[in-house]
Amino acid sequence: GQNIDQxxxxxxxxxxxxxxxxxxxxxxxxxxxxxxxxxxxxxxxxSYNVLDGLEEKGRFSSFLxxxxxxxxxLLKELQMKDSASYLCAAFSGxxxxxxxxxxxxxQVIP
Amino acid sequence: xxxxxxSSRYLVKRTGEKVFLECVxxxxxxxxxxxxxxxxxxxxxxxxxxxxxxxxxGDIPEGYSVSREKKERFSLILESASTNQTSMYLCASSxxxxxxxxxNGTRLTVT
Numbered sequence: 001g002q003n004i005d006q007x008x009x010x011x012x013x014x015x016x017x018x019x020x021x022x023x024x025x026x027x028x029x030x031x032x033x034x035x036x037x038x039x040x041x042x043x044x045x046x047s048y049n050v051l052d053g054l055e056e057k058g059r060f061s062s063f064l065x066x067x068x069x070x071x072x073x074l075l076k077e078l079q080m081k082d083s084a085s086y087l088c089a090a091f092s093g094x095x096x097x098x099x100x101x102x103x104x105x106x107q108v109i110p
Numbered sequence: 111x112x113x114x115x116x117s118s119r120y121l122v123k124r125t126g127e128k129v130f131l132e133c134v135x136x137x138x139x140x141x142x143x144x145x146x147x148x149x150x151x152x153x154x155x156x157x158x159x160x161x162x163x164x165x166x167x168g169d170i171p172e173g174y175s176v177s178r179e180k181k182e183r184f185s186l187i188l189e190s191a192s193t194n195q196t197s198m199y200l201c202a203s204s205x206x207x208x209x210x211x212x213x214n215g216t217r218l219t220v221t
Contacts, residue, residue: 002169033209042200042212043153087153089210097166098143098202098210102152 002026004101006088011107012078020073020104022088034062034073035087037103043087046073075106083108113137114213116201122219129188131216133201139211141204142184144168144176146197147215153200159184191220 003025012018024032031050035043047055049064049071061074073086085103092099117132135142143158145168155168157176165176173195177185184203188195196219202210 042214043210045209045211048209089153097155097158097168098204099155099169100145100153102150 002090002092002099004088004090004099006086006101006104008102009105009107011109012075014078014080014108014110016078017074017076018078018106020075020086020088020106022071022073022101024069024071024088024090024101026090026092026099028092029066029069030091030093032062032064032071033089033091033098034060034071035089035100037085037087039084046086078108080108080110082106114201114203114211116199116213116216118216119214120217120219122221123188123191124221125192127188127191127220129191129218129220131186131188131199131201131218133184133186133203133213134182135184135203135211136182137203137205137211138181139203139205140181141206142178143202143204143210144174144184144186145200145202146170146195147200148197156186191218193220196220 006022034046037043047062059076087103088101114135144156145153159178175187199216201213204210
């Protein structure tokens with residue numbers, strides 16, 4: 001089966017750093033995505049980890065540990081526009097099945 | 111830029127109606143997906159397809175069917191709509207081992 005866990009809500013201050021954690025248990029795991037979703041909009045792709053380690057993309061970084069079934073998304077220099085839901089998704093199996101967590105709603109406050 | 115287009119942004123249907131949700135992608139992607147998104151439940155996979163005429167059940171296929179007659183088009187069918195199928199439906203496409211690209215979603219209300 002597939003199980004992906006992430007916190008439901010987080011609050012952080014503008015200019016600060018926030019880390020959003022994700023743990024997963026999936027059979028045939030191939031890799032992990034992070035998506036951002038603003039209210040009423042479609043998810044947009046942020047990052048992708050296949051191998052262990054850190055992937056950095058500007059203010060956003062994502063980390064994966066395959067042995068621990070654990071990932072995190074790190075957002076630096078938070079801006080008000082970063083208020084959104086952040087979705088962790090694992091893809092697995094030979095047929096590219098992608099399963100999402102329920103998302104973490106991040107509120108950035110002044 | 112990848113474009114995934116869903117035919118309707120908002121749809122209102124009556125209980126028992128047959129409903130078609132259409133999705134077209136323009137990037138020659140092999141894989142296409144249908145999800146529904148509900149508050150507190152996140153994105154749940156209904157069906158996906160990895161090739162023309164091929165389909166695989168996702169986590170919640172009951173009450174739905176799909177059709178993929180052409181590579182660029184993936185249709186979701188509700189044979190007999192019910193009120194518990196009121197939801198936001200999101201279509202996505204991808205090539206192998208690459209991120210999903212989503213359409214803008216169809217908000218379906220079944221009354």
